[in-house]
Amino acid sequence: MLNYIQKIKELAKSLGEIKIMEVCGGHTHTIMKYGLRELLPPNIKLVSGPGCPVCVTSQHDIDCVVELALEGVKISTYGDMINVPGTKMSLKDAQARGADIKTVYSADQVINDKERVFFAVGFETTTPMTARLLQNNITVFSAHKVMPPAMRLIADNMRIDGFIDPGHVSTIIGSDAWSNLNLNVPQVISGFKPDALIRAIYLLLRMIKNNEVRVINDYPEVVFPEGNPIAKKLIRRTMKACDSEWRGLGLIPKSGLVPKDEKLDARIIYKDVFKKVKTRENPGCRCGEVIKGLIEPNECKLFRKVCTPSSPKGACMVSEYEGACAIAYKYGKSLSE
Numbered sequence: 001m002l003n004y005i006q007k008i009k010e011l012a013k014s015l016g017e018i019k020i021m022e023v024c025g026g027h028t029h030t031i032m033k034y035g036l037r038e039l040l041p042p043n044i045k046l047v048s049g050p051g052c053p054v055c056v057t058s059q060h061d062i063d064c065v066v067e068l069a070l071e072g073v074k075i076s077t078y079g080d081m082i083n084v085p086g087t088k089m090s091l092k093d094a095q096a097r098g099a100d101i102k103t104v105y106s107a108d109q110v111i112n113d114k115e116r117v118f119f120a121v122g123f124e125t126t127t128p129m130t131a132r133l134l135q136n137n138i139t140v141f142s143a144h145k146v147m148p149p150a151m152r153l154i155a156d157n158m159r160i161d162g163f164i165d166p167g168h169v170s171t172i173i174g175s176d177a178w179s180n181l182n183l184n185v186p187q188v189i190s191g192f193k194p195d196a197l198i199r200a201i202y203l204l205l206r207m208i209k210n211n212e213v214r215v216i217n218d219y220p221e222v223v224f225p226e227g228n229p230i231a232k233k234l235i236r237r238t239m240k241a242c243d244s245e246w247r248g249l250g251l252i253p254k255s256g257l258v259p260k261d262e263k264l265d266a267r268i269i270y271k272d273v274f275k276k277v278k279t280r281e282n283p284g285c286r287c288g289e290v291i292k293g294l295i296e297p298n299e300c301k302l303f304r305k306v307c308t309p310s311s312p313k314g315a316c317m318v319s320e321y322e323g324a325c326a327i328a329y330k331y332g333k334s335l336s337e
């Protein structure tokens, strides 16, 4: 790793200010845990992008599922989701008022639970599990998102010089999916160890210096050009693309997935319940800017003072593994601290 840090320092001398975005909560976790930002020269900035599924789930989707739970519909979802504050309350608050909400580590835990609606979130990595539920006739409220359209939006509208592509997502969609996207910035698909991320940064800087715009797959032991064909087929069979609302990024065309079978789509089955939902962003919370890499968590006035992992005021403080604010809280550092 030291060798690559030295190489990065050498390369950085011939570059101006460079902004590299990591688009995976797992990468953000490694970067903060091992203090990788502090190892880089001052002109090489790492910013976190929309890589945390809990964080990018829209406030309106949280509110809809809270409303559903309060109406007496039995819900199941991943553990972190119940702590995300909605406009009126979180799912945890709804649970305290008697709503029947089951939390799971894996969607497989509710594969036979036909009486519950599964609140499904996540990127391409967790979508195959939801696809399996749909094969088993489980009703789903899907907030699933796909990453390439979001990255295109960021690449086209923000000043980012390179992407560290999400490793887990890439195992499903494959490295060809990134190459075929033809973004206007270099990309490196990286693993999750600190030395892998440092090498990814070096490879990006080398491409930036040489004006090369291409995708390097630096995680070839698990990411194949075609991805995971079985998972992709399962998703294609059970789900279809839809426009999707992302916290911070707004409505992105064709960036979400919903069940193909409308009889299993909770958004359709319970559409009258959702008409009542009135959504408002949480006052003072700057998650939208954190998700776009425009500010660091400590630039939000609520950070550490009133917003903490035990009392989150925004979605980015919920997941200690993927939420930028929760990770910054845990490891005590962010770029400008």
Ligand code: SF4
Binding pocket: 284, 285, 286, 287, 288, 290, 297, 300, 301, 302, 303, 304, 307, 308, 312, 313, 314, 315, 316, 317, 325
């Ligand atoms: S510190 Fe809390 S309120 Fe502020 S942006 Fe992060 S999650 Fe939102």
